[in-house]
Amino acid sequence: MEGGFDFAILIRNAPFLWGGMVLTLQLTGLAVAGGLALGLVLAVLRLSRIPFVPALVAGYVNFLRSMPLILAIFWFYTLIPKLTGQSVSSFYSVLIAFILFEAAYYSEIIRAGISSVRRGQIAAALALGLSNAQAMRYVVLPQAIRTMIPVLLTQSIVMLQDTSLVYVVGLRDFLTTADIVAGRDSRPVELYMFVALTFLVVCFSASRLVNRLRRRYAL
Amino acid sequence: MGSYRWNWPILLADPYYGWIVSGFGNTCLIAVLAWIIAFPLGSAIGIARTTELRPLRFAGTAYVEVFRNIPLLAQMFLWYFVVPELLPQDWGRWVKRDMPYPQFLTSVLCLGLYTASRVAEQVRSGLEAIPRGQHHAGLAMGLTPAQVYRYVRLPVAFRIIIPSLTSDFLGVFKNSSLALTIGVLELTSQARQIEEYTFAAFEAFATATLLYCAVTGIVILAMRQVERRTRIPGTIAIGTQ
Numbered sequence: 001m002e003g004g005f006d007f008a009i010l011i012r013n014a015p016f017l018w019g020g021m022v023l024t025l026q027l028t029g030l031a032v033a034g035g036l037a038l039g040l041v042l043a044v045l046r047l048s049r050i051p052f053v054p055a056l057v058a059g060y061v062n063f064l065r066s067m068p069l070i071l072a073i074f075w076f077y078t079l080i081p082k083l084t085g086q087s088v089s090s091f092y093s094v095l096i097a098f099i100l101f102e103a104a105y106y107s108e109i110i111r112a113g114i115s116s117v118r119r120g121q122i123a124a125a126l127a128l129g130l131s132n133a134q135a136m137r138y139v140v141l142p143q144a145i146r147t148m149i150p151v152l153l154t155q156s157i158v159m160l161q162d163t164s165l166v167y168v169v170g171l172r173d174f175l176t177t178a179d180i181v182a183g184r185d186s187r188p189v190e191l192y193m194f195v196a197l198t199f200l201v202v203c204f205s206a207s208r209l210v211n212r213l214r215r216r217y218a219l
Numbered sequence: 220m221g222s223y224r225w226n227w228p229i230l231l232a233d234p235y236y237g238w239i240v241s242g243f244g245n246t247c248l249i250a251v252l253a254w255i256i257a258f259p260l261g262s263a264i265g266i267a268r269t270t271e272l273r274p275l276r277f278a279g280t281a282y283v284e285v286f287r288n289i290p291l292l293a294q295m296f297l298w299y300f301v302v303p304e305l306l307p308q309d310w311g312r313w314v315k316r317d318m319p320y321p322q323f324l325t326s327v328l329c330l331g332l333y334t335a336s337r338v339a340e341q342v343r344s345g346l347e348a349i350p351r352g353q354h355h356a357g358l359a360m361g362l363t364p365a366q367v368y369r370y371v372r373l374p375v376a377f378r379i380i381i382p383s384l385t386s387d388f389l390g391v392f393k394n395s396s397l398a399l400t401i402g403v404l405e406l407t408s409q410a411r412q413i414e415e416y417t418f419a420a421f422e423a424f425a426t427a428t429l430l431y432c433a434v435t436g437i438v439i440l441a442m443r444q445v446e447r448r449t450r451i452p453g454t455i456a457i458g459t460q
Contacts, residue, residue: 066389066435067428068396071407075428078420082223161290167400175293188300196289196297203288 006187010194013181017194020177027095027173028160034099035159036152039106046111057107064104070168072097077169094166102159109155113148114140143219150214157206161199174198226419230426235413242409243430249327249395249405254388256331261338266368268339269346279339286336291329291397298329299401326398334391341383345376378449385442389435406430 010017046057064072076097080088117140125135164175172180175195182191229235268279286294299322303314318324349372357367377384399408410427414420 063432066393066432068393068407068431070396070399071410071424071427071431074407074411074414075424078414078424082420157288161288164290164292165397167292175290175296179296182300188296189304192293192296192301196293199290199293200285200288204284207284207288 005190007190009181009185009187009190016181017174017177020172020174021198023091023172024160024163024174027091027098027163027166028156030095031098031102031163032156032159034095035102035106038099038103039110042103042107043110043114046107047114061104061107064101065108069097069101069162070165072101073165073169076100090166090169090171094169094171098159098163102155105155106152109148109151110144113144113151116147117143146217146219149217150210153210153213154207157203157210160206161203223421225422226417227422229417229419230413230422235417235423238404238409238413239406239426239430242404242406242427245323245398245404246392246395246406247434249323249330249398249403250388250392252327253330253334253391253395256328257334257338257387257391258384260331261335262342264335264339265342265346266373268343271364279343283336283339286333287340291333291394292400294333295326295329295397295400299325322398322402326395326401326403330391330394330397333394334387337387337390338384341380341387342376344383345380346372348379349375375451378451381442381446381449385438389438392434392438393431 042057042061046054046061048054073094076093077090080093080096121139121143122135125139126132130138163173166173167176167179170176178191178195182188230239264279264282267275268283270276289297303311305311306314314321353371353375354367357371358364362370395405396407398405399411404412406427410423413423417423
């Protein structure tokens with residue numbers, strides 16, 4: 001590499017890189033929100049007693065979990081325009097891929113959280129005269145949420161890292177903008193190290209916070 | 220979807236059939252080779268994190284935190300674009316010019332080291348799930364700490380964590396698709412290439428998806444057998460405590 005490190009390049013390109021970071025955060029935020037909502041529905045359906053529904057949901061979850069995320073991104077990126085017959089911005093096709101994909105993972109976490117509440121608790125709630133819904137609302141969920149929130153947050157940190165995969169369809173997230181600058185100015189060392197360190201600091205601090213939360217609210 | 224022109228036979232035509240076969244082969248090979256790095260290295264790191272030696276514990280923790288908190292794709296770029304620049308000049312030149320299969324070997328190394336951090340966490344949690352009493356009983360019987368690991372703790376820990384190790388192996392199998400970002404023609408990139416050449420997007424992606432699902436299913440079924448055979452009689456509770 002020529003001429004040693006040139007970290008001024010980061011400052012010169014700060015607005016461009018920041019734009020990438022904003023897209024990364026937007027994508028993560030929307031995908032987490034959508035994934036949680038859909039994941040909750042899937043978890044409830046999977047625990048329900050409606051005929052065939054739990055098996056269908058299990059099939060969906062296992063199917064998505066055995067597919068690489070990159071392949072899912074390609075699926076939606078090429079197929080949504082074909083299905084709808086109109087061009088969809090790559091941001092939305094990728095967002096849909098992330099929501100459907102992450103919902104499979106979130107639903108498993110939520111299901112595990114709900115199932116971790118002991119049967120006796122529900123029996124006790126019902127014996128006290130609570131309705132099914134009330135038992136869920138006042139007895140099961142408060143306990144389930146405490147066990148699953150740290151895991152959901154950890155999964156969301158993983159998801160933040162996974163958004164970098166939008167690189168494969170050229171969406172300008174944080175990593176892709178850094179890649180563009182690295183290619184244009186032939187400065188891969190500075191740019192990729194910067195990306196790696198930024199993620200390391202953000203994700204490490206976030207996971208530390210999650211750990212503290214876990215210890216504080218553990219049952 | 221009404222106007223979509225199905226073209227399944229295209230997948231059996233030359234050269235597309237060969238692309239899928241070689242892509243699938245590369246995907247499996249990357250996953251297996253990366254696992255060969257990840258399993259022993261991850262086990263060593265996981266064990267290091269449970270020892271009494273502070274520097275070892277610290278090194279193990281640092282390894283896991285670094286590899287877990289950087290996106291895998293960024294790691295791939297670091298190994299491929301950055302590390303050769305930072306190596307001593309002779310090595311760097313060798314890596315850039317003379318190393319055979321540079322993209323393939325780089326992705327194996329990257330995936331192996333990343334997966335090691337996941338294996339390490341599983342091994343550590345397996346070791347920690349064993350009641351301390353077993354460790355003390357081993358020492359009281361006159362075993363050295365190393366022998367306690369070898370004959371008491373590890374045989375139990377590995378049997379407890381078989382399901383988690385299975386999902387880590389499936390993880391590296393799926394993550395091998397990231398090798399396409401540095402130009403390895405594995406299954407996903409071959410599917411993508413077929414889509415670009417023939418516009419048979421649905422057929423190409425469906426085939427790739429089916430192959431991924433098939434391997435996942437086979438591995439899960441096989442590991443269930445292994446789990447059944449290695450189950451420790453009467454101790455299911457250890458894993459769930």
